[in-house]
Amino acid sequence: MAARTPRLDVPGWLFIPAGLGSLFIVLPLAAMVVRVDWAQFPALITSPSSMAALWLSLKTSTVATLLCLILGVPMAIVLARSQFRGQDVVRSMVLLPLVLPPVVAGIALLYTFGRRGLLGRTFEVIGVQVAFSTTAVIMAQTFVALPFLVVSLEGALRTFGQRYEQVAATLGAPPTTVLRRVTLPMVIPAVASGAVLSFARALGEFGATITFAGSLQGTTRTLPLEIYLQRETDPDAAIALSLLLVVVAALVIGLARRSATPA
Amino acid sequence: MFASADQANMDKAVADQLIAGQPSDFATNTMAIAVPPGNPAGITSFASLAKKGTDVVVCAPEVPCGAATVAIEKSSGVKLSPVSEEASVTDVLGKVTSGQADAGVVYVTDVKGAGEAVDEVSIPKRINAVNTYPIGVLTDSTNQDLAEQFEQYVRSPQGQQVLAGAGFGTP
Numbered sequence: 001m002a003a004r005t006p007r008l009d010v011p012g013w014l015f016i017p018a019g020l021g022s023l024f025i026v027l028p029l030a031a032m033v034v035r036v037d038w039a040q041f042p043a044l045i046t047s048p049s050s051m052a053a054l055w056l057s058l059k060t061s062t063v064a065t066l067l068c069l070i071l072g073v074p075m076a077i078v079l080a081r082s083q084f085r086g087q088d089v090v091r092s093m094v095l096l097p098l099v100l101p102p103v104v105a106g107i108a109l110l111y112t113f114g115r116r117g118l119l120g121r122t123f124e125v126i127g128v129q130v131a132f133s134t135t136a137v138i139m140a141q142t143f144v145a146l147p148f149l150v151v152s153l154e155g156a157l158r159t160f161g162q163r164y165e166q167v168a169a170t171l172g173a174p175p176t177t178v179l180r181r182v183t184l185p186m187v188i189p190a191v192a193s194g195a196v197l198s199f200a201r202a203l204g205e206f207g208a209t210i211t212f213a214g215s216l217q218g219t220t221r222t223l224p225l226e227i228y229l230q231r232e233t234d235p236d237a238a239i240a241l242s243l244l245l246v247v248v249a250a251l252v253i254g255l256a257r258r259s260a261t262p263a
Numbered sequence: 264m265f266a267s268a269d270q271a272n273m274d275k276a277v278a279d280q281l282i283a284g285q286p287s288d289f290a291t292n293t294m295a296i297a298v299p300p301g302n303p304a305g306i307t308s309f310a311s312l313a314k315k316g317t318d319v320v321v322c323a324p325e326v327p328c329g330a331a332t333v334a335i336e337k338s339s340g341v342k343l344s345p346v347s348e349e350a351s352v353t354d355v356l357g358k359v360t361s362g363q364a365d366a367g368v369v370y371v372t373d374v375k376g377a378g379e380a381v382d383e384v385s386i387p388k389r390i391n392a393v394n395t396y397p398i399g400v401l402t403d404s405t406n407q408d409l410a411e412q413f414e415q416y417v418r419s420p421q422g423q424q425v426l427a428g429a430g431f432g433t434p
Contacts, residue, residue: 110361110363111361114361114362114363115362115363116361116362116363131318131346131363131364132318132320132346132347132363132364210349210350210354211354211357213347214320214346214347214349214358214363215323215347215348215349215350215354216345216346216347216348217348220347221348225350228350229323229325229326229350230325232323232325232326232350233325233326234325
């Protein structure tokens, strides 16, 4: 028999748990689709309160994602590319919002930026009222979404290693040039996928928002909060809005995937 | 069995034929204004909630405590512009206990339950809304007798005393 390169197949049995896992995620979504009252669907998702919630969600999640990029990219680079004392502690603390229940995140924000919080007075003095404002929604979303960007980007930076950066430095490039011309172009896909994760997390944010920001149509009531409220009186509307949220999230992830994968 | 915090939800359950026989009223609850300890914003009445710059939090009109708040707005002629309309009364209370809001419109029982964490500014009977709590045995209950006994106990003087201790009124 002629020698040939062995085909690298995944073991067949792996498909069983993998399939079960996929079912576990897809089935509840399918169950929701089945329960949607399609005759009422257009009316339910285009009601003024639904549109206000959707628009607010998209707006705040976009701003939160931008904040995640502005703060998270430097955080990931510093964590991956420098050494300082207490780095491990800082890394663990930064990732904490990933494991915190969102309500806890909301309480923490409340006691930091709330009126009676650590910095609340300072904010009030400089004339910034965070309480019950759209700003509070964006802060809650950024708080819970930031670690997603940091963790994915830091992982990518470590995987790529520092060879190219070292070469560039040897050739006399100052640190900022290395960052701009070598490091960042290398991890653009990771930045993009991290941003998508952050956006998705911000879009789904509920617990921290309701605890910290409140709930008022057009100001703080994002789509998840609207779903929670509708569930009280109109389960059909809640299901329709849930599906809308899933579709928006899926669209964002799908579009970002497409633009992030090189053709 | 099903005990509801308002008539509307019990009506739904009865309409869907989930309740065996007729539900009966077992308690009433009225609304009150909860303010942070010391009442920093100086709230004196329901009307003073409408003062400009007062951060007042209420329940959304979709939920029972919000419907009751709307009823008080109607009977008093005071129009509130709340900074937040929460989906649950505990969220309203949370905004007050944390000092985030100047005042919140909640049930009398919530103010009582919160103890020292909030102060109460009462709403006079004349404009207050009364929520009646109905209770009923479910048709598909596997333990009808026991459920009926419990319903009777809740409505007995003993049961009413417990409820009164928590701030509820008698229907």
